[in-house]
Amino acid sequence: MALLMIILLSLAIFILFLFQIYNTKTSVRFPPGPKGFPLIGNLHQLDNSKPHQYLWKLSKEYGPLMSLHIGFVPTLVVSSAKMAKEVLKTHDLHFCSRPSLLGQQKLSYNGFDLAFAPYNDYYREMRKLCVVHLFNPTRVQQFRPIREDEVSRMIEKISKSVFASKPVNLSALVMSLTSTIICRVAFGKRYEDEGVERSRFQALLNETQAMFASFFFSDHFPFMGWIDRFTGLISRLEKNFKNFDTFYQELIDEHLDSNRPKSEQEDIIDVLLQLRTKRLFKIDLTMDHIKGVLMLALANLLYKFDWQMPDGMKTEELDFDVLPGLTMHKKNPLLLMADNYVAIRDLNRFQHRNLPTPTRAAASASFKLHHTVHYISSTAVTTAVFPFLVFDPGGNVLFDVGALDNSKLHQYLWKLSKEYGPLMSLRLGNMPTLVVSSAKMAKEVMKTHDLHFCSRPSLLGQQKLSYNGLDLAFAPYNDYWREMRKICVVHLFNSNRVQQFRPIREDEVSRMIEKISKSVVACKPVNLSELTISLTSTIICRVAFGKRYEDEGIERSRFQALLNETQAMFTSFFFSDHFPFMGWIDRFTGLISRLEKNFKNFDTFYQELIDEHLDANRRKTEEEDILDVLLQLRKERLFKIDLTMDHIKGVLMNIFVAGTDTSSATVIWIMTYLMKNPKAMKKAQEEVRNLIGNKGFVDEDNVQKLSYLKAVVKETMRLQPTAPLLVQRETTKKCILEGYEIPTKTVVYVNAWAIGRDPEAWENSEEFDPDRFIGNSIDLKGQNFELIPFGAGRRICPGIYMGISIVELALANLLYKFDWQMQDGMKKEDLDFDALPGLAMHKKNPLQLIAKIYI
Structure with missing residues (x-):
């Protein structure tokens, strides 16, 4: 506590120092301009998307030559032809350099271009x-x-x-x-x-x-x-x-x-x-x-x-x-x-002075360089970091905010847990946080005290994209959530529904195998990362929307762009979530406008799909898709909640994002581990090939007989769960856990990655050894807390069976049909396990292999 007081006092003294500097008189005569605040200057006065209009309005008050401070940067704004002539002609030699701005310098190869190079x-x-x-x-x-x-x-x-x-x-x-x-x-x-x-x-x-x-x-x-x-x-x-x-x-x-x-x-x-x-x-x-x-x-x-x-x-x-x-x-x-x-x-x-017409828009030059630099932009900040200020019971800061890369956050928290234990308290800004890092503590949180730990925190990105919690994944625990879960479990993700979509899964896996075969004939390496993302997204689109987007079509590109942006938004860091008084930074950096744009684009996408399904002239397919089922439930009103279009869109979002992301990432991690462990690869291939013989394709009935392949899937999910930190939970009321008092509205992170390495649960936990699951009753369904890639308790993923079916079917056919080798010049030691940040962590560097047809 004493250290915290020292930090706050130092900050106050620093701010007073800035005020003193700001109010100090100077002999330099600057052009007139609006008075700004200490530290930020005039930054708060600029509209991100329309700075030119805002500065024009200010120039009416302060004149055509106006001085501002954008942070610590003295800035001059020219707003008349006369002053422009002075700057761009009379004194051009003094005004013709470029500021050294980080983004421009990096992308211009440190000023090796023409547009952003300094004058020299x-x-x-x-x-x-x-x-x-x-x-x-x-x-x-x-x-x-x-x-x-x-x-x-x-x-x-x-x-x-x-x-x-x-x-x-x-x-x-x-x-x-x-x-x-x-x-x-x-x-x-x-x-x-x-x-x-x-x-x-x-x-x-x-x-x-x-x-x-x-x-x-x-x-x-x-x-x-x-x-x-x-x-x-x-x-x-x-x-x-x-x-x-x-x-x-x-x-x-x-x-x-x-x-x-x-x-x-x-x-x-x-x-x-x-x-x-x-x-x-x-x-x-x-x-x-x-x-x-x-x-x-x-x-x-x-x-x-x-x-x-x-x-x-x-x-x-x-x-x-x-x-x-x-x-x-x-x-x-x-x-x-x-x-x-x-x-x-x-x-x-x-x-007309105030109407932009083609007469003024036309330019005579055949090539133009755009020299204007806008200092303020609404360009968004893609997430890569969580802001952790960690305090132990004595109030000592344990590490600084810049220490965490979100793609390795689970690893960092795991290292901390070795020092502070499997139940660790942190503070994310103003948010009390609990990190769970052992199977024993996971069982306490997700089973014994599950009712107290099964809500969700209200985080800006998740709430916006889930239609204010009208989905299942991010809705708080209440009567609505219980009713929505019943709808999903009974009508959308039950075993009969999963079985109904089996022909789609087998058809798409068959198409993927055919694409790989063509690459083999053409002697081209296979980008497995790209293929599996295409596979899972196509399956999800057919299952959820009844549509199949062609691999290289405009709609497919639109779909993939929406998916990528939504995944980024879900894991973006919003200051307002952790520092409510600093929410202005989210708007200032453009993250809010980016979120709004993403939501609008996805809402339009969903609405188009719904309108197609409501069209009386729409060609009926043999099988209902999930959107058909939801619209039918809305019409029948069998549940306590009246399903609106926003409810339906919220559920579609869960299926779209979670279903597409996790399965593809899992297949790639499995193949990476198998390439790294040739003995396990050989054993898995022998199992599937001995079972299938010359049939040419592994169907889902065959998959159920592949015990070693299932062990490979479990072992990969133990070492590399696609969601290393399960989606955040939040406590519904104050409770006692292991003698510690956990306050209401504490955010809870369950570190599934760390639990997969819990020495009390696993021998030789860092080794890839699928045999540990042979003859072992541990499964992925949330009853064994040492292996919880899909979560457990009330918040377990309802789409678990659909996800596992896709992964096992795709993997079985990849191993059956092809022998896999590293590209020329590469060894298995060159394989990396670097991950991209996100709700589901994909392999950072695409997995590209050489395939040879086995049968």
Whole structure:
């Protein structure tokens, strides 16, 4: 307690010191500006998505030259043509450098580009290179056929929409047009609209734009840089940089390949590689210089249609809301109806001061570099860290907030439990927390005192995405939850329902085996991580929604993007959950707007599925899907609660997120352990092959006879549960546990990963030994507390049988049909067990293996 008082006193003195600095007079005459607060300056006054509008309003009061402080960074805002001329022409030499901002520096290879490089000799030489060789009029003219070809393709797409009387999503079309032109101009590649590579490119582009405009505390509060690491923004930036660097390197390697077919036109990479060879400039171009330059490029558009509003919409309903970023895109997609008429616009006159028209939007340059840097962005912080301030009974802080990587949090807590015991109290901000790390204590919490420990904490992300707890997984323990659980157990996840969906599981596993066989014939390595995610998500979509999305279609890409974002949101750290008085940071960093956007997108996705199922003209399938069952229950009203559409969406969310994520991750961890342990692999393969013989496929009846395979599944789930920390519980009332008083509303983490290594429950707990389960009655159903990957007690996962069925069937066929080897140059020792943070922890590095057909 004494140490805590010292910390608080030190903080108070520091704040007083800041006030003193802030109020100290200075002889420097700054332009006028609004008075800010100590420490944060004017940061609180800026609207994330509309800083330009807000600053414009401030300029009306403080003038066209206005000074602000964004954190510790002195800032000047120019808002008139006269002042712009002073800055950009008269005093241009003094104003032409760039600030060193973390995201921009990282993604530009430490300023090796042109846009974000500081003004120095390197910049002048690089600008000369770009102006003379990349963006000169001759080069722009050289790429004219590409621009005209892609615009022609876009016009053709719109024409098809005209004939089909469909509205045109101009936002999507224009994004596709510009990115395709840039890819052809810069890389010499054209990605198909619905292909995997196109999806990858677009995802990389979106994430990079987000990172460029992200708000990093270290840029504005150097002493608070730990928050960037603490919120996961640093790890997200590193991951984005690594992904884009890999993307660039693949492109460069293709261009350096002597067997690459030569195209008629040089692209920008060709030019840069030639310049690197010729060494015509004062700087020696490295690959990092080239990658930095590849960050540049934008294109212009022309249209040849008269546009109308879709039926039922008026021009007054058009909005001008924007998404924050380096370039501000329209927030809501522009959907219009097109008439095939060539419209000629006057590009030389302004007609209305306050209406953005095509006359002012047109630009004469063929390539433009966007130089504006927005300091404030609503770009979200992807979770990577939980903020733990841990106090022992004496009040001593045990470790600092920056120590925890969420992908290894379970390991860190396990190490702490070795010192403080299997029942450990922490404090997450203002939230009292209990960590359970042994089978004995898990039994106390999840069985003996289960009634007191079976609620859920109200956490912002979980509550929002579960429709305020209208689901099953995140709902608090009350009458509603009991009734909803009854619905799920009796009608959705019972053994008959699981058996009903057996043909779907067997069909999709068969399709996966066929894909792998094609890779074998083509002598290509198999990306098992990608295949199993596709397998489980497809099974869940067919079971839950009655739909099958093609692997490379637009709907599949949309589905996967929604899933990824939702998983990120579920595990994101919201300050308001742990520090209620600091909830403004969630809005300030853009995490709230990102959560709202994700919720809106998923709600739209669910509503479309529901509308399809309610359509009287919908083609009936032979088997009911889960959505059919829920809509029927809503109609019959057999339960105490009246099912609304939000209730149904909440349940769909549980199935969608949990069902897709956990099964795919489990299969990959199992295959990783088997590759690491060849004897276990051989034994499992011999078992399944001896049983099946030459039948060609392992069905679910066969799986029940594979005792060693089931032991392999259990052993992997012991060592690598996909949810190492089970979903948080919360106490419903004060209770006594092992002589300790546990307060009401204490958050409880059950460390399933640590329990799988409990020395009191397991011999040689770190060894992978499936034989320990042969002749052993321990199962996965929550009755044996030394093995609880699906939880236990009232909160055990109701979809356990569905999940196990998918895992065992997929694994049995992978082992039966193929022999597996490491890629050339790799050994089993090279296999890693690094994990990505999330509700379910996937293997960080994809598992890519060489398959050989056995039968």
